[in-house]
Amino acid sequence: MKTIFVIIRIIAFCTIAFAFVSFNNLTDDWTPSDTPCLNSKIVRIINTGLNSVKYVICEDGSVHEYRVDSLNPSGFSRVNFKDVWDPSAFYGFDVKFQKKTSAENALNGVVVGNQNIFYTSNGGTSWTKTNINTGTNLKSATYSPSTGSQSSFVFAVGEWGTIAISTDAGKTWNKIPSPFGLVANFNDVFFTSASAGWIVGDHGKILYTSDGGNAWTVKTESYPNSNFNGVWFNTPTSGTLVSEEGEIIKTSDNGQTWELFKKLNTGLNDVAFSGQQQGLIVGDNGFIISSTNGGESWRLINIGTNANLNNIEVDNDGYFHVSSSDGKIYSNRPAVTLPGAPTNLNATLKGAGEVELSWKDNSDNEDGFRIYRKINPGNYEPLSTTPQNTYTYRDKNLEFGKTYSYKVCSYNFAGISNYSNEASILVTSIQNNDKEIPTKYFLFQNYPNPFNPTTIIKYNVGESSISNKKYDQLVVLKVYDSLGKEVKTLVNERKSPGLYSVSFSGESLSAGIYFYKITVDNYSAVRKMLLLK
Structure with missing residues (x-):
């Protein structure tokens, strides 16, 4: 699996051709970051289709994730798979997420390991064990590129010639027979299109498919003494x-x-390209070479470690991230600092059942803002996001009589800022705003409800449905008991378009259920309220 929680400066590629064994000291251009695998080998790292979610697999097979969109981020946390609680039960080898071509498929992902595969359709929030049990260790997985009729194929390969395929983004799996009954270990799989793919493994095995992975053929056997670790x-x-x-x-x-x-x-462990020209190969003892011309020539660089470099992940923006046996991740991504936290968060009632949030933007490097809301006394939950350089948001369709609280934070690739101050508001009274004349009629639920002895009833008077004019209209608002007997007339007069409220007292009435009805223009509505004593 692959992940990162780091961000670093861009590589200054040296200019000495690879054929000349010469190191350029570029230690300052690659910065390590700590992971849960500190002082232990990182097997895999990955960025998901969502930049805010990243994964790392440690040498003991444990899987960890880092989410910068969680409400209280605290770094990496262990992923406890359903019915699986320790690496002795499920040892992870690789994790892959579908490339982001839509908001939905970026949430699809798989984790492969010893004998089993787990699947997620919600970006890793939860994982489900799939139907397959291969009986062997699965070492690599990939999503094939999307096309119209073949948009969500996933492949996993592993020991003893194991090949597995899923045609529904990873939910269900089937094993594919290995050509000629091969029992070599397969170490990597790569697809160049929805139909063309490659598998490489031990004893020089190079397999090819041209039909989307249904059938595989041995492409060459020219390197019987080679154990291939990576293909790109x-x-x-x-x-x-x-x-x-x-x-x-x-x-x-x-x-x-x-x-x-x-x-x-030196042993080589992985190869990857960012686009067609910029490539990277990593190996043992800190060995790393780069290419800027599509692999025609390579240059040695020094990232400041003698640890074995295990695998490469290319993130959504094209930067490289390298996992190592010292438990660290090295990257050429430019350094990004956390954005400044927004301040002065205010909540103001605007219109019927709407709250407008406003805050001060204190950052110049945010990718956007995340807004969280709770309905007191509940817990905060994500509400929405806004683009960078915004400082307002309107929350609509709120319920009268409830208190809403809000927090806002800014975010970028490095993570999320501290949270703003909390802003709370009780949605009980909407002020009439001449600039926001209602265009519809509406009768709101009274507040409080139940009540004793007084409650407030609010209503909208919109434009006339007859001539679409803003002239005064006759409004009738009456209260009835549970038998339908009229108790009181609250309003019987002409009103111009706007938002109104009226108080009703049940002090002289018996406890029980009452109804109130509004009639205006062609609109009529009835609501129920409860009087307690």
């Missing part, structure tokens, strides 16, 4: 393999031929 295609026809024996093997003809590009003296 930066164009539909140009691909790169790396092996634990230190080999870089390339194709430029869509895998028809694979040629040895370079043999190094």
